[in-house]
Amino acid sequence: MENILVVGGAGYIGSHAIRSLKAAGYNAVVYDNLSKGHGSAAKGFKFIKGDLGDKKKLLKVFAEQKISAVMHFAALAEVGQSVKEPALYYKNNTAKVLSLLDAMVEAGVKYFVFSSTAAVFGEPIKKYIDEAHPKRPINPYGKTKLMVENILQDYALAYGLKSAVLRYFNAAGADDTGDIGEAHTPETHLIPLILQAALGKREDIKIFGSNYKTKDGTCVRDYIHVNDLASAHLLALKYIQKHNTCADFNLGSSKGFSVKEMIDCARKITGRKIKTQTVARRAGDPAVLVANSKKAAKALGWTPKYNLDKIIATAWNWEKHRKY
Ligand code: UDP
Secondary structure (H helix, E strand, C coil), X not given: XXXXXXXXXXXXXXXXXXXHHHHCCCEEEEEECCCCCCHHHHCCCEEEECCCCCHHHHHHHHXXXXXXXXXXXXXXXXXXXXXXXXXXXXXXXXXXXXXXXXXXXXXXXXXXXXXXXXXXXXXXXXXXXXXXXXXXXXXXXXXXHHHXXXXXXXXXXXXXXXXXXXXXXXXXXXXXXXXXXXXXCCXXXXXXXXXXXXXXXXXXXXXXXXXXXXXXXXXXXXXXXXXXXXXXXXXHHHHHHHHCCCEEEEECCCCXXXXXXXXXXXXXXXXXXXXXXXXXXXXXXXXXXXXCCHHHHHHHCCCCCCCHHHHHHHHHHHHHCCXX
């Protein structure tokens, strides 16, 4: 059985990935500092509390756990916060990743699956963003992730570290079991905030800007279910191992929904009233971000299984009965 170190495995996407790994016959070892993650999200898995920047500890873990590959989910991922606190982002999302990569090189762990983001592209110059689209991030979050992408190219050439760069569009939804889901403090993401408004836990949902050049003036995003992202990680890992190569994939549904459409869909799924309030734009937000995921479909055989209704239904199931 292959042992995979899942850094950030107690977080939102990581906790879904460890279940997919387990279901596929891997042994997922969770490494998390629990600064954002939830211990209960990793229940039933080997858990090591540790920091991404702790090279010494990582070297020990690699040796003791006989790790053959690493999936890295531990990052700060809020565009707005990254504009206000860039130092935090460069430290956590870029500088500390070097400790992890250096530990991997030293320990001879060769395969790395990296969570990147659509935010590396900045303002799109075409409707569907493929891997070759120019990468000109417009916020610190996107810049920190692009820096790691560039570092990975150089580490591949110099040290033979093989990576899969997976650029998520908007991760969304929750596991069908309702055992795990999205839980950030404070919550800043659209779907949980809409659903909390539906539950009456919030007065309303704030719409960040209604004068974008989009179908209804609100931002358009490509929402992709966490379990579909998790399955892409498995396929990407197998791919880079089999071909002993690096690869990059844009992961989205290739469908764009506006903030207003998301709220309407949530009204339909929940049957609840959801009040809205239009406020100023949020700094760092491009108008439209939609993926072209043909490369992942072709090379990995990856096809998303959850449509928007299912994404919101699973998120609603989680939000109503949240365990943490
Ligand atoms: N958004 C919004 N109100 C909120 C939170 C988000 O209108 O309270 C918008 C945001 O401007 C963006 C989209 O919803 O266009 C998705 O934002 P989110 O923070 O969920 O994900 P991101 O796109 O930052 O990864």
